[in-house]
Amino acid sequence: MNERFCWNFDDLVEMAVTGQVSQPAVRRGGYVHGPDGVGEVLPGMYGITYNARVGDRAFGWAGDHVEPGVSIANPNELADYALHYLTCIGNEAEVVTGLAKGAKGVVTGEHARLLVDFTPDVLDEMTVGDTIQIRTRGRGLRLESHPDIEFKKMSPALARALGLRVEDGRVSCPVAMELPPRIMGSGAELNAEFVDQDLMSGDRSLMDELGIDQMRLGDLIGIRNVDHRFGRSYREGWVAVCLCIHGDSVMTGHGPGILTLITGPADLLDFHIDPTANIAHTLGIRGMA
Amino acid sequence: MNRRNTLATNEIDLVSVSVSGLVAHPGFPGLPAEPYRLSADGTPFLLPTYGGIVYNVSVGDRAFGWAADCIHPGVSIGQVEDNWNRGLNVFACVGNTARVMSGEAAGTVGVVTGKSGRFSEQVIVHIPQEARSRMTVGDQVLVRAEGVGLSLTDHPDVSLKGISGGLLAALPAEESNGQVAFGVTAQIPAHLVGAGLGLTSEGGSLHMQSTDRKLLQELSLDRLHLGDLVALEDTDSRYNHGYLRGARAIGVVASTDGPRAGYGPGIAILMTAPAEQLGSFESTDTNLVQLLDIED
Numbered sequence: 001m002n003e004r005f006c007w008n009f010d011d012l013v014e015m016a017v018t019g020q021v022s023q024p025a026v027r028r029g030g031y032v033h034g035p036d037g038v039g040e041v042l043p044g045m046y047g048i049t050y051n052a053r054v055g056d057r058a059f060g061w062a063g064d065h066v067e068p069g070v071s072i073a074n075p076n077e078l079a080d081y082a083l084h085y086l087t088c089i090g091n092e093a094e095v096v097t098g099l100a101k102g103a104k105g106v107v108t109g110e111h112a113r114l115l116v117d118f119t120p121d122v123l124d125e126m127t128v129g130d131t132i133q134i135r136t137r138g139r140g141l142r143l144e145s146h147p148d149i150e151f152k153k154m155s156p157a158l159a160r161a162l163g164l165r166v167e168d169g170r171v172s173c174p175v176a177m178e179l180p181p182r183i184m185g186s187g188a189e190l191n192a193e194f195v196d197q198d199l200m201s202g203d204r205s206l207m208d209e210l211g212i213d214q215m216r217l218g219d220l221i222g223i224r225n226v227d228h229r230f231g232r233s234y235r236e237g238w239v240a241v242c243l244c245i246h247g248d249s250v251m252t253g254h255g256p257g258i259l260t261l262i263t264g265p266a267d268l269l270d271f272h273i274d275p276t277a278n279i280a281h282t283l284g285i286r287g288m289a
Numbered sequence: 290m291n292r293r294n295t296l297a298t299n300e301i302d303l304v305s306v307s308v309s310g311l312v313a314h315p316g317f318p319g320l321p322a323e324p325y326r327l328s329a330d331g332t333p334f335l336l337p338t339y340g341g342i343v344y345n346v347s348v349g350d351r352a353f354g355w356a357a358d359c360i361h362p363g364v365s366i367g368q369v370e371d372n373w374n375r376g377l378n379v380f381a382c383v384g385n386t387a388r389v390m391s392g393e394a395a396g397t398v399g400v401v402t403g404k405s406g407r408f409s410e411q412v413i414v415h416i417p418q419e420a421r422s423r424m425t426v427g428d429q430v431l432v433r434a435e436g437v438g439l440s441l442t443d444h445p446d447v448s449l450k451g452i453s454g455g456l457l458a459a460l461p462a463e464e465s466n467g468q469v470a471f472g473v474t475a476q477i478p479a480h481l482v483g484a485g486l487g488l489t490s491e492g493g494s495l496h497m498q499s500t501d502r503k504l505l506q507e508l509s510l511d512r513l514h515l516g517d518l519v520a521l522e523d524t525d526s527r528y529n530h531g532y533l534r535g536a537r538a539i540g541v542v543a544s545t546d547g548p549r550a551g552y553g554p555g556i557a558i559l560m561t562a563p564a565e566q567l568g569s570f571e572s573t574d575t576n577l578v579q580l581l582d583i584e585d
Contacts, residue, residue, distance in 0.1 A: 033528045033529075034528070035525060035527060035528060035531070035533070035563070036527070036528075037527065037528050180480075181480050182478075182479040182480040182523070182532060183532045184486075185486035185487045185530075185531055185532065186486050186487020186488065187486075187487070188483040188484045188485070188486055188496075188498070188551035189406075189407055189408070189483075189484035189485065189488070189496075189551055189552075190551075191327065191550075192550070198487055200486065200487070200531045200532040202525060202531045202532060202533050203532055203533045203534050206534065225480075227329065227500060227550065229329075229330075229331055229550075230327045230328065230329055230330065230331040230550050231327070231329060231549055231550020231551045231552075232550060232551055233329055233483060233498045233500035233501075233550040233551045233552075234480050234481055234483075234498050234500065234501055234504075235329075235500050235501045236501055236503075236504060251487065251528075251529055251531075252487070252490075252525055252526075252527070252528050252529035252530065252531035252533075253486040253487030253488065253529045253530050253531030253532075254487045254529070254531070
């Protein structure tokens with residue numbers, strides 16, 4: 001089916017960027033606060049996460065903003081922005097220092113750090129400070145038949161693997177679930193090329209009613225009536241296809257992180273529900289959990 | 290001060306403390322020649338934005354239509370040191386008295402009308418226009434901070450946020466069946482709540498989104514004025530701002546509209562409750578200018 005799509009893959013520039021495995025950090029005071037004000041100290045962000053991997057559940061961890069796999073950053077601010085803005089989901093990563101040198105991984109998300117998946121045996125050999133190099137490719141990606149659909153942080157590998165189809169001139173992407181725009185929260189203040197926007201999971205009964213609490217890390221997500229081209233805002237008649245990149249949060253206005261992959265007007269872009277639409281599966285990273 | 294309600298509070302127990310700020314200088318990112326911000330349509334724009342002394346926009350003026358990005362009316366103050374600025378931003382309450390303490394307008398009395406959030410974090414003060422014309426960037430403004438710790442004795446589930454006892458007493462209010470409701474000029478649906486979600490609700494601001502201009506027009510939300518009291522539906526602002534059915538937040542329009550995605554007029558949240566304990570009713574002209582007898 002994908003052969004029918006004409007992409008500008010041949011025009012994309014491939015560049016190396018590097019980051020180091022981060023050391024977990026705790027905010028001053030230690031506590032994160034839930035909606036009733038109760039403070040907790042929870043793991044989740046930074047570092048090597050051994051037991052939460054793309055394809056695993058996004059909800060229910062005794063953690064906050066759980067980042068699956070290895071979280072890397074560059075200590076130079078400008079280089080770190082290059083790491084953020086050039087890296088695309090599905091790009092190949094390689095460990096270039098330390099005991100795991102030579103091991104290959106895949107970029108599965110972008111939070112305040114880049115999130116890279118490696119197999120558990122590679123994680124066992126890694127340490128904080130190891131350098132990971134990413135072969136970035138995907139910025140400038142265009143679907144020649146639909147130039148008004150915008151692709152963000154989309155590697156050619158992921159573009160091929162998504163399972164896009166065209167129906168009545170509209171590109172449709174399989175997604176695991178749809179989110180209502182009224183629960184899109186923290187990250188509204190950021191540009192849409194930078195990290196993610198959390199869904200707001202504070203209405204726990206709504207999470208259950210809509211089945212949102214069944215979300216998995218790596219799930220493709222559809223949202224209607226939002227425009228994610230230059231920031232993320234409510235606009236009727238626009239669509240975004242996104243990716244769940246980190247786990248749930250206890251904090252009000254937060255929840256699993258939703259990263260923009262595709263956005264466009266509803267007459268050109270659509271999505272359809274396919275419960276298996278998860279990049280752990282589509283990119284062949286691992287079997288479904 | 291107009292007293293429009295007789296709601297019981299613990300105002301007698303509040304401690305009044307000084308916090309000060311300096312009139313903030315407007316700031317822009319510099320090299321390499323990129324002062325632009327992006328509108329929701331991707332167009333780069335270069336417009337006045339927050340900070341400084343604003344001579345011709347005051348509380349009570351329209352919130353929409355200015356050639357500006359989230360302008361603070363009147364005078365914006367801040368502290369350079371982060372912790373001091375935090376103290377200023379958290380403890381200064383809307384309705385508190387502010388006084389110019391240095392410079393040509395020293396002695397002039399004004400009032401806190403709002404705050405702003407992430408990326409600016411300033412306190413917004415109304416100073417009469419004539420005095421504004423004599424002020425300079427760097428002048429010290431002292432706020433008699435009073436309001437943090439304020440609670441409604443008969444409505445303990447309502448959390449008050451950065452509101453002075455005087456402003457609370459001046460609000461149109463109704464009590465029925467254990468619920469307390471306040472008069473507002475507009476109700477904003479949850480899907481139009483934007484930048485500020487997930488960020489602190491002790492200080493700062495929460496913006497309504499104005500990208501969908503057609504929808505704003507349909508809901509008459511593009512007629513809001515600076516200083517208007519507004520309600521945000523299904524919004525829980527007890528500890529950060531977020532979505533929750535049955536919750537409600539009430540705040541005051543503190544800054545103007547702007548072209549960025551996720552943004553629109555900034556709202557300083559004054560109170561919230563999680564489960565129908567806080568209501569609102571339409572009350573046109575519920576604006577700080579009338580509530581606090583602000584003279585320009």
